[in-house]
Amino acid sequence: MSTTDVKLLGGWPSPFVMRARIALNIKSVDYQFLQEKLGEKSERLLKSNPVYKKIPVVIHADKLICESLIIVQYIDDVWTSGPSILPSDPYDRAIARFWAAYIDDQWFPSVRGIAFIAEGDEAKKEALEQVAAGLELLEDAFTKCSKGGNFFGGERIGYLDIALGCFLAWLRVTEKLGNVKLLDEAKAPNLCKWAECFCSDAAVKDVMPETDWLSLNHNIRKTSRKSFRTQSTSFHNGNIRSLSSPTHNDSTESKKITTEPLLPICPSNASDLPSNDPIVR
Numbered sequence: 277m278s279t280t281d282v283k284l285l286g287g288w289p290s291p292f293v294m295r296a297r298i299a300l301n302i303k304s305v306d307y308q309f310l311q312e313k314l315g316e317k318s319e320r321l322l323k324s325n326p327v328y329k330k331i332p333v334v335i336h337a338d339k340l341i342c343e344s345l346i347i348v349q350y351i352d353d354v355w356t357s358g359p360s361i362l363p364s365d366p367y368d369r370a371i372a373r374f375w376a377a378y379i380d381d382q383w384f385p386s387v388r389g390i391a392f393i394a395e396g397d398e399a400k401k402e403a404l405e406q407v408a409a410g411l412e413l414l415e416d417a418f419t420k421c422s423k424g425g426n427f428f429g430g431e432r433i434g435y436l437d438i439a440l441g442c443f444l445a446w447l448r449v450t451e452k453l454g455n456v457k458l459l460d461e462a463k464a465p466n467l468c469k470w471a472e473c474f475c476s477d478a479a480v481k482d483v484m485p486e487t488d489w490l491s492l493n494h495n496i497r498k499t500s501r502k503s504f505r506t507q508s509t510s511f512h513n514g515n516i517r518s519l520s521s522p523t524h525n526d527s528t529e530s531k532k533i534t535t536e537p538l539l540p541i542c543p544s545n546a547s548d549l550p551s552n553d554p555i556v557r
Contacts, residue, residue, distance in 0.1 A: 282307040283335040285324055289493045291384075291442040292344035293332040294483055298438050299351040301479035303358035307334075345376055348438055362435045368421070369435075372428070375417050376439035383410040384443055391454035400454070407458055414440065415464040422466075426473040433477055441474040448487045 284300070284307050286293030300307050312321055317329055324333040325342045334341040334350070341350045352361040363369045389403035421428045421436060428436035451458050461468040475484055 281337055283310055284308070285310050285312060285321055285333040285335070286331040287312050288483075288485055289490055290331055291446055294442040294485075295344040295438050296332045296334060296347045296351070297483045298433070298442070298479050299348045299361060301483070302361060302433060303351055303355040305351070305355055305358075344442075345380070345439065348435060352435075359432055360434075361429075361438070363429065371417075371421065372434065372436040372439075375414070375421075375428075375436055378410075378413075379439050379443070383407065383414070386410065387443065387447060387450050387458070390456060390458075391450045404454075404456060404458075408463070411459065411464050411467065415467050418466050418470060422470075427470065433474065433479060437470075437474055441471070441480065444471055444475060445485045445487060445490055449490045452487060452491060 282300070282305055284293070284296055286296065286309065288311075297309075310320070312318055312331055321331065321333065322329055324335065324340050325331075328342060332342075332344055332347060334347050336350075336354070341347050348361060363372055383406075386403045386406035390400055390407065417436075418428055423430055425431045427433050428440070433441075447458055450456070459468055459471060474480055
């Protein structure tokens with residue numbers, strides 16, 4: 277199959293885009309990785325996902341598939357010649373979907389709250405407790421789902437491995453920025469061993485972002501948002517010249533307020549990015 281038959285709209289820092297990339301790698305599907313500009317929603321993205329207006333989007337022979345877990349299931353259904361991603365047993369498949377929904381709806385929002393959202397010691401403490409409680413539940417789920425294997429899916433990476441594993445890099449960034457230890461071998465020994473196996477798997481290792489690159493990406497976006505708020509406040513306070521000023525250059529000043537910068541450098545494991553596409557958000 278030509279790479280022009282399968283395209284992926286996304287960006288290397290996104291854990292949700294990583295899900296699609298891992299699934300495509302498991303199935304040995306060649307694809308073109310189309311990067312979205314940092315902090316922007318391109319016309320291409322808006323046309324491809326007019327409902328949610330977000331990445332990832334898979335374009336397969338002009339068919340558009342959105343939402344990361346739906347994309348993973350689609351890839352598993354379409355490319356049947358490769359290893360199965362979802363369990364074949366209906367009950368096991370239902371359990372995998374249950375825990376994947378828990379990870380997206382409850383666990384990862386708590387992870388983000390520790391270093392990125394929660395303000396104040398009490399809020400961060402509450403988020404930390406929620407993450408710890410979630411890891412305890414996931415440790416137990418791993419024991420039951422893995423059936424003695426190295427992965428939630430048994431002896432190879434499956435649906436639930438992808439659902440949780442895509443957040444491992446951001447988990448490390450959260451530990452670094454929040455000065456906390458989340459994935460503790462003393463409390464979750466099985467998950468720690470699983471994480472090592474997951475990150476070293478051939479389908480994962482070349483698309484797993486490095487912690488330092490993600491931290492840099494986060495800091496750039498944080499600085500950009502802070503700059504935007506400062507300029508916006510100055511504008512509303514009357515400290516920026518009126519847009520009707522004859523000396524105002526609309527093509528430059530207005531963009532400084534509304535546009536985040538592109539990430540100036542590229543991680544080593546993103547060397548496969550198309551040269552004509554900028555680094556992504």
